[in-house]
Amino acid sequence: MRVLLAVSKPKVRYALNVLLQQQPWMKIVGEAVDVAQMFVRALEAHPHLVLVDWDLPDLLAGDSIAILRKSCHGVQVVALCRKRDVGQAAMNAGADAIVSTAESPECLLATIRGCFA
Numbered sequence: 771m772r773v774l775l776a777v778s779k780p781k782v783r784y785a786l787n788v789l790l791q792q793q794p795w796m797k798i799v800g801e802a803v804d805v806a807q808m809f810v811r812a813l814e815a816h817p818h819l820v821l822v823d824w825d826l827p828d829l830l831a832g833d834s835i836a837i838l839r840k841s842c843h844g845v846q847v848v849a850l851c852r853k854r855d856v857g858q859a860a861m862n863a864g865a866d867a868i869v870s871t872a873e874s875p876e877c878l879l880a881t882i883r884g885c886f887a
Contacts, residue, residue, distance in 0.1 A: 771886070772799045774817035776808040777850065778826055782871065786821060789875050796882075803827075805834050812842050819882060824851040824860055824868075835864035846885040848878075 773796050777783040783801060790796045800811035805828040812820060820838065822829065829835075835847055849860035849868045857868040867881045 771796050771819060771882075772815060772817045773797065774800045774802065774808070774811055774815055774820045776802040776805075776811075776820055776822040776826055778803045778823055782823065782850075789878070793879065805829055808834075809838065809841065812838060812845070816842060817845060819846045819848065819885065821848050821850060822865075824849045824856060830863075833863075839864060848881060848885060 773790055775783055775786055775790075775798060777786060783803075787798055787801075790798055799815035799817055802808040802811045805826060808820065808822065808826070820842075822835075838847065839845060846867075847865045849857070849863075849865040850871055851857055851860060851868055852871050857870075860868045866885050869878045869881050
């Protein structure tokens with residue numbers, strides 16, 4: 771599975787890289803620190819999954835997730851949220867799933883698997 775990380779925080783992006791690169795069924799194909807980079811990297815890499823930080827700069831300006839879906843047919847989007855209560859907003863914006871950053875790495879992996887089941 772080809773994964774694009776759209777996370778502005780370097781420490782979080784690094785931790786996700788370490789976790790996901792340990793999974794033999796995943797390959798990190800790009801990283802983005804803002805919405806503009808997310809679109810560029812997605813068009814270049816054609817990911818199956820975009821892990822997007824719900825706090826990504828400019829994410830809520832416009833229909834970023836809808837535009838991403840139109841640009842990358844079939845892409846799955848998992849929103850990473852600091853607080854679980856913003857999850858409904860992420861789902862309303864078009865995310866396939868949400869994961870709180872307070873949850874375990876196993877929860878994140880299970881959520882990703884669930885998107886492709």
